[in-house]
Amino acid sequence: MKKNRIDEKNKKPPGTDLAGESYLHMVFxxxxxxxxxxxxxxxxxxxxxxxxxxxxxxxxxxxxxxxxFAQAPSRDFWLGTDQIGRDMFSRLLYATRISLLVGxxxxxxxxxxxxxxxxxxxxxGGLADMIIMRFTDMVMSFPYILLVLVAAAIxxxxxxxxxxxxxxxxxxxxxxxxxxxxxxxxxxxxxKGSLVAGMPLRHILFSEILPNTVAPILVYATSVLALSIxxxxxxxxxxxxxxxxxxxxxxxLNGAQSLxxxxxxxxxxxxxxxxxxxxVIAINFIGDALRDALDPNGGR
Amino acid sequence: xxxxxLKRILIAIPVLIGITIIDYTIMCxxxxxxxxxxxxxxxxxxxxxxxxxxxxxxPVYVQYFLWLKQLLHGxxxxxxxxFQPVSDLIGSHIGPTLLLMGVSLIASLILAVPAGIYSxxxxxxxxxxxxxxxxxxxxxxxxxxxxxLLIYIFTVRLGWLPSSGMTTLGADGGAADVAKHMVxxxxxxxxxxxxxxxxxxxxxxxEILQQDYxxxxxxxxxxxxxxxxxxxxxxxxxxxxxxxGMEIPVLFGGAVIIEQIFSWPGLGxxxxxxxxxxxxxxxxxxxxxxxxxxLIGNLVTDILYALADPTIQLD
Numbered sequence: 001m002k003k004n005r006i007d008e009k010n011k012k013p014p015g016t017d018l019a020g021e022s023y024l025h026m027v028f029x030x031x032x033x034x035x036x037x038x039x040x041x042x043x044x045x046x047x048x049x050x051x052x053x054x055x056x057x058x059x060x061x062x063x064x065x066x067x068x069f070a071q072a073p074s075r076d077f078w079l080g081t082d083q084i085g086r087d088m089f090s091r092l093l094y095a096t097r098i099s100l101l102v103g104x105x106x107x108x109x110x111x112x113x114x115x116x117x118x119x120x121x122x123x124x125g126g127l128a129d130m131i132i133m134r135f136t137d138m139v140m141s142f143p144y145i146l147l148v149l150v151a152a153a154i155x156x157x158x159x160x161x162x163x164x165x166x167x168x169x170x171x172x173x174x175x176x177x178x179x180x181x182x183x184x185x186x187x188x189x190x191x192k193g194s195l196v197a198g199m200p201l202r203h204i205l206f207s208e209i210l211p212n213t214v215a216p217i218l219v220y221a222t223s224v225l226a227l228s229i230x231x232x233x234x235x236x237x238x239x240x241x242x243x244x245x246x247x248x249x250x251x252x253l254n255g256a257q258s259l260x261x262x263x264x265x266x267x268x269x270x271x272x273x274x275x276x277x278x279x280v281i282a283i284n285f286i287g288d289a290l291r292d293a294l295d296p297n298g299g300r
Numbered sequence: 301x302x303x304x305x306l307k308r309i310l311i312a313i314p315v316l317i318g319i320t321i322i323d324y325t326i327m328c329x330x331x332x333x334x335x336x337x338x339x340x341x342x343x344x345x346x347x348x349x350x351x352x353x354x355x356x357x358x359p360v361y362v363q364y365f366l367w368l369k370q371l372l373h374g375x376x377x378x379x380x381x382x383f384q385p386v387s388d389l390i391g392s393h394i395g396p397t398l399l400l401m402g403v404s405l406i407a408s409l410i411l412a413v414p415a416g417i418y419s420x421x422x423x424x425x426x427x428x429x430x431x432x433x434x435x436x437x438x439x440x441x442x443x444x445x446x447x448x449l450l451i452y453i454f455t456v457r458l459g460w461l462p463s464s465g466m467t468t469l470g471a472d473g474g475a476a477d478v479a480k481h482m483v484x485x486x487x488x489x490x491x492x493x494x495x496x497x498x499x500x501x502x503x504x505x506x507e508i509l510q511q512d513y514x515x516x517x518x519x520x521x522x523x524x525x526x527x528x529x530x531x532x533x534x535x536x537x538x539x540x541x542x543x544x545g546m547e548i549p550v551l552f553g554g555a556v557i558i559e560q561i562f563s564w565p566g567l568g569x570x571x572x573x574x575x576x577x578x579x580x581x582x583x584x585x586x587x588x589x590x591x592x593x594x595l596i597g598n599l600v601t602d603i604l605y606a607l608a609d610p611t612i613q614l615d
Contacts, residue, residue, distance in 0.1 A: 145553030281440035
């Protein structure tokens, strides 16, 4: 094992291969080295495609009563039917779609908020920095799930409310990260150069500073995505998230709180749980590989 | 040192006040808790009288200051549902939560510290890959799903462990009985915490292993075991302390869901019923308590840093 690795290293002396290839190429090559991440990418791709194409793939309407109550998996109903006779496979597809939508939208919102606040705090410093960072501290020192639960209970649970709540809670980490990077970038020569050249502020912030901090933001955003999907599932599981009849991976598991479902009908709660685990673990592996691949000091 | 602690506490106070303001605003946006009481059998006049008695007819900021004033007198208010003082309610529920949190934290450290160090020492070995993959699994499996699986296996199939409560009803099993009830919630909490902790400790130890002083220690020829145990582990204390500090808010939040599933009679279960009953004074009390705990956790982490690493300069 060990010998192989050394041989591999010797074949490609550092420096020579870096000069000839573009940054994206290098990222791609380094990413591919992580086999688990490559597999995860395929798995996630399949899940996302299935979710996007759910109207085409699903054999039944997700809310349609299609067969007998609580039937075990059979040829007509691949994953069985639930207590009121809806097809579980169709519901699972639509649920995955909703859960992915919540995760992606919440991540997008929190990334935008975090980036903007981080840029302002890091670049302008002073009073703006102090106020923003104190506010960040407040949101961070709040037990996260508690805040989400209280907010969800209060603003009538529902799809868009869940997205907004998760989006408004997840940003502090990104804000801190961006602020830290901006503090460093502000002192670099190319930013000082633009400043001296009289470039407009908008250009300096969004065309000089932001592109140089995209990589860590991307890596962080993958972990936020994984977290939001987990949180949506937890909230919906507790009945405070996406409301039935709309299926989400979390609220499909909600039924398993009843003893009959838990003991006698495992097909009702095992598949959605496994899908959550697959999605989240795939995102985490991809994020880990991206961290490694995008690291400018990573070498090799 | 004393000066530093004082400074940190002074910084924490405005953060704490800010948190209470955010809490109060969110809760006031939700509307009156008396809305739940409304019905054909309750007259408007009765609701109005109740509103005045609870001070809900005053403007929001006046209510906030009244609440704050009461708080400074050590009174956290009264539950709207059971009319018990909030401090009594919290006092009677905090024991089981602290027990659960403490045991889970210790269990996760027992799992994560050796695994993280092993994984760092044997970097890129098969064992390392296994540990890292498992740790990803730990942080990717939703706690409630793992709980369901455990209940399914150990309670439904095997019948080994009880799935709800803290003690068996009617029986006086003592510590052994409580321990039996604790096994599954502790496994769930410890497993999910250990997931992120292992990777954190691993990367921290990897960094330590590349330091010059470790190379020196190795060069002295004192043996692999001594190098790791005496020179590396002392320095690995700092990341371990960070991990404990990071876990406190996670524990507080995670406990809410886990307590709900296992009907563990702690703060989480109380909070969930307060949330669904819109019992604002209780929710405010729990939010305040958790914010204080998190801020104290951060402070203690920073102080422990200084004790573990004399080169860190406070002030």
